Amino acid sequence: MSTAPTAVQPLPRGSLAQSVGRRARDWVPAVLVFVVGITLWEGLVRGLDVERFLLPPLSDILQTFWDSRDTFVSAGWFTFKEALGGFVLGSLAGIVVALVLARWRPLGSALMPYAIAANAIPIIAFAPITNNWFGILSPASKIVIAAVICFFPVMINTLRGLTSVPPEAVELMRSYAARERDIFRRVRFPHALPFIFSALKVATVLAMIGAIVGDYFGGSDQALGILIRRSAGIFAFEEAWAAILVACVLGIVFYGMVALVERLTMGWHVSARGKE
Amino acid sequence: MSERTPVVSLRNVHKQFGRGGVVALEGIDLEVEAGEFISLIGPSGCGKSTLLRVVGDLTDPSGGEVVVNGKPARKARIDRDYGIVFQDAVLYDWRTVAKNIALPLEMLGWDRKRRAQRVEEMLELVELSGFESHHPWQLSGGMQQRVAIARALSFDPALLLMDEPFGALDEMTRERLNMELLRIWEQAESTILFVTHSIAEAVFLSTRIVVMSPRPGRISDIVAVDLPRPRSVETREEPRFFELVTQVRELLRAGGAEAAIEAEEVEA
Numbered sequence: 148m149s150t151a152p153t154a155v156q157p158l159p160r161g162s163l164a165q166s167v168g169r170r171a172r173d174w175v176p177a178v179l180v181f182v183v184g185i186t187l188w189e190g191l192v193r194g195l196d197v198e199r200f201l202l203p204p205l206s207d208i209l210q211t212f213w214d215s216r217d218t219f220v221s222a223g224w225f226t227f228k229e230a231l232g233g234f235v236l237g238s239l240a241g242i243v244v245a246l247v248l249a250r251w252r253p254l255g256s257a258l259m260p261y262a263i264a265a266n267a268i269p270i271i272a273f274a275p276i277t278n279n280w281f282g283i284l285s286p287a288s289k290i291v292i293a294a295v296i297c298f299f300p301v302m303i304n305t306l307r308g309l310t311s312v313p314p315e316a317v318e319l320m321r322s323y324a325a326r327e328r329d330i331f332r333r334v335r336f337p338h339a340l341p342f343i344f345s346a347l348k349v350a351t352v353l354a355m356i357g358a359i360v361g362d363y364f365g366g367s368d369q370a371l372g373i374l375i376r377r378s379a380g381i382f383a384f385e386e387a388w389a390a391i392l393v394a395c396v397l398g399i400v401f402y403g404m405v406a407l408v409e410r411l412t413m414g415w416h417v418s419a420r421g422k423e
Numbered sequence: 424m425s426e427r428t429p430v431v432s433l434r435n436v437h438k439q440f441g442r443g444g445v446v447a448l449e450g451i452d453l454e455v456e457a458g459e460f461i462s463l464i465g466p467s468g469c470g471k472s473t474l475l476r477v478v479g480d481l482t483d484p485s486g487g488e489v490v491v492n493g494k495p496a497r498k499a500r501i502d503r504d505y506g507i508v509f510q511d512a513v514l515y516d517w518r519t520v521a522k523n524i525a526l527p528l529e530m531l532g533w534d535r536k537r538r539a540q541r542v543e544e545m546l547e548l549v550e551l552s553g554f555e556s557h558h559p560w561q562l563s564g565g566m567q568q569r570v571a572i573a574r575a576l577s578f579d580p581a582l583l584l585m586d587e588p589f590g591a592l593d594e595m596t597r598e599r600l601n602m603e604l605l606r607i608w609e610q611a612e613s614t615i616l617f618v619t620h621s622i623a624e625a626v627f628l629s630t631r632i633v634v635m636s637p638r639p640g641r642i643s644d645i646v647a648v649d650l651p652r653p654r655s656v657e658t659r660e661e662p663r664f665f666e667l668v669t670q671v672r673e674l675l676r677a678g679g680a681e682a683a684i685e686a687e688e689v690e691a
Contacts, residue, residue, distance in 0.1 A: 315513045318481050323530040323578075324501045333526065337517040415517045415558050 203385050208392060211385035218374070223393040226371035229286045230351075230358035230401070233293020238350055240294070241301030242343065248302075249309035249335065250327070259306075266299040271357065274364040283365040293357035297350040304346035308339025341416055344409040351401040359394055428493045430582050430614045431455035431478055436487035438473055438640075446639035447473040451487065453633065453642065455616065457581075460608055462617045462625035462632045464671065465678070470640025471618045472586050478616060479505055479584045492581050503531065505582040506575030510590045512567035514559035520570050521546070521555035527578045545573040548607055565596040569603070576611055583608075583615045589624070598659075601627055605654060622675070626650070626667045627659060634671060636678030643678040646671055 185205060191197070192204045212219055248255035274292050281287035312335055320330045362372020371390055378386035431453065438448040447470040455461050463471040476482045477489055480496040491499035499505065506527075514523050524545050525538045533541070546552045549569040559567055568588055575583055589597040601624060608615055619625050625632045629648050636643040648667060650658055658664055 313511075313513065315509050315511065316515070319507060319509075319513055320530075321481065322479060322500060322503075322505065322507045323527040324503050325530050329530060333529075334515065337515070340517070413517075 199384050200382065203388055207385050208388045212389035212392065215386075219389055219393050222369055222371040222374045222390065223397055225286075225367065225369045226289075226358050226362065226394070227355075227397050227401070229289040229361070229370070230293050230354040230397075232286070232290040233295075233357055234297050234350055234354035234401075236290065237294035237297030237354070238301045238347055241298045241346070242305050244298075245302045245305035245309060245339075246331070246336075248306055250331065255306070262299065262302065266303065270295050271360050274361045277361070278364055278366075284367050286367070289358045289361035289366065289370075292361040293354040296353045296357040300349050300353070301343070301346040304342045305339055308342030309335045311342075312338045340413055344405070344413065347405050348402055348409075351405050352398055355394065355398045355401060428457075429454040429490075430457050430459075430492060431616065432488075432490040433474075433478070434488040434490075436474075436477060436489060437485045438470065438477060438482070439485045448477070448484070449639035449641050451640075451642055455582075455614060457614055458612060460605075460615045460617065460628055460630045462619055462629040463635060464619055464622065464625045464632055465635030465640070465675065466620070466637055468640075469635040469637040471635050473640065474635075475584050475586050475616060475618050478582075479507055481507075499582075503527070503578055504580055505584050506578070506580040508568070508571050508575050508583070508585045508588045510587040512559070512564075512571040514567055514570055514574075516559055519556050519558055520551065520562070523559065523570055524574045524577050527574065531578055541577055545577050548576070548610065549573045549603070563596075564592055565600055568592065568600065572604070572607065576607070576613065579611075581614060583613050585615060585617045587618050587620070590619070597621075597624065602656075604628065609653070622668050622671050623659070626664060626671060627654060632671055634674045634678065636675075644674045646674070 188202075189205050192202055248258060270292065273295070274288070277288040277291045281291065309331075316334055316338070317330060320334055325333070359372040359375070362370040363376050366373050371394055375387050375390045375394075378384070378390060432455075433451050433453040436448055436451040437446070439446045451474060453461075463474060465471050473482065477484045478491065478496060480489075480500040489496040492502075492504045494502065494504070514520075515526070518526065521539075521542045524542045528538045528541060542555065543552070546555060549572055551566060551569055551573070554562065554566070559570065562570065572588070589600050592600065604615075605628060607613075617625075617628060626648060627650075632646040632648060633642055634644040634646065635641065646667065650661070650663055650667070
């Protein structure tokens with residue numbers, strides 16, 4: 148027998164209470180900043196008597212939200228569905244196209260310059276056009292905007308992940324006589340997952356922006372973007388702000404959901420290894 | 424496989440990178456018998472890694488004949504006749520140790536039960552039992568390299584190709600893994616083609632040492648290592664060991680690799 152192997156043990160795990168305690172300590176500064184920020188907002192706006200159209204006090208905004216919470220929640224849900232639809236369509240298309248381009252490289256190098264150029268187009272500019280295509284009241288026009296906005300970052304990041312596999316990792320697979328399909332499934336795709344997830348997180352935000360700004364160019368009465376635009380137009384600033392807060396919360400929840408899926412599927416990845 | 428078929432047979436192998444490019448290999452003739460442990464040694468740029476890649480069908484030779492197990496290299500690769508270990512362990516981060524070792528077996532279409540059983544045997548062979556559900560990043564460099572060796576041997580290839588597998592490890596770990604590799608080689612009855620630029624490592628491990636010279640890469644000499652087996656820690660202290668180290672060093676120097684060998688002397 149040789150000398151005992153020097154084992155590197157898995158991350159030290161204390162008791163649950165300890166780990167919760169440590170987590171809580173990590174959160175203290177952030178919570179503090181939140182409380183101070185809110186207090187400053189409320190205090191300064193009231194103390195300096197800031198005009199309502201500049202920034203209403205937070206408590207008024209929350210009050211407005213609470214008074215017509217049904218409207219806000221249903222508008223939020225309506226727009227969130229648009230964003231989610233666009234996110235799913237655009238991201239799926241992005242991943243599929245990246246797989247095709249990575250599999251057939253000549254095709255990839257023929258199309259890549261155009262993809263990069265198209266990525267620079269301010270897609271939101273097309274919103275009035277998609278309204279014409281799908282009908283101004285139809286959610287489809289917003290879904291398309293959100294989908295197109297999500298498509299490029301997801302496609303480009305996925306492609307980079309698929310093609311940045313170390314050559315030796317592929318050579319090993321070749322020495323096992325693996326087919327191209329196996330190399331994609333077992334090496335390239337798992338290698339690309341971290342790239343895909345960081346793109347998906349960006350895409351959640353983009354999808355919300357696409358859906359809401361898409362609404363600004365006209366849309367259903369039930370949509371959040373319309374609610375914001377109309378409230379601001381009739382000097383109902385508390386309402387506009389309440390709708391914006393709803394959009395913020397939805398954006399954060401959306402992002403958080405993707406981040407959660409990432410953590411669940413990629414426990415092996417560096418980002419999930421903890422600090423110790 | 425009959426005893427007489429060499430595991431590797433190279434005839435007049437050439438390799439040039441691009442037209443008018445660097446000639447990496449020229450006129451390489453070599454036969455490796457079953458059960459041999461052959462080291463390829465030479466200064467950087469002598470084509471030893473390229474030669475290994477040609478044998479493994481990872482790159483095509485520009486000329487000559489490469490026969491592995493009586494078959495063309497390509498056919499041998501598709502028949503999974505060799506396992507490869509690189510300088511980096513190249514473990515797949517998203518797979519546990521057990522699943523890394525099982526990957527070639529999945530490609531072979533083995534069922535779960537058979538895979539699990541083989542993984543257990545391999546872990547025992549490289550003395551990593553109990554680490555099956557660890558992820559690669561939880562292991563030290565030496566342990567990772569042992570997982571890579573277990574993976575390369577899991578499907579029982581006729582030939583093991585190793586490209587400076589211990590080059591990135593510290594001297595203590597390297598010497599310990601040298602011992603382990605010899606034990607594994609004897610236990611698994613495999614044939615090994617081993618690239619290194621440590622003279623001491625080559626002498627300690629090999630049945631024969633192939634000394635190469637650079638630009639263009641050629642075999643300048645072949646040294647049969649007559650140190651008794653089993654080799655042990657004491658082997659490195661025997662006079663014959665030092666004689667062989669000196670012999671190889673002088674051959675390398677004669678091959679016109681002065682500068683590269685200076686660095687080697689410091690190391691050895």
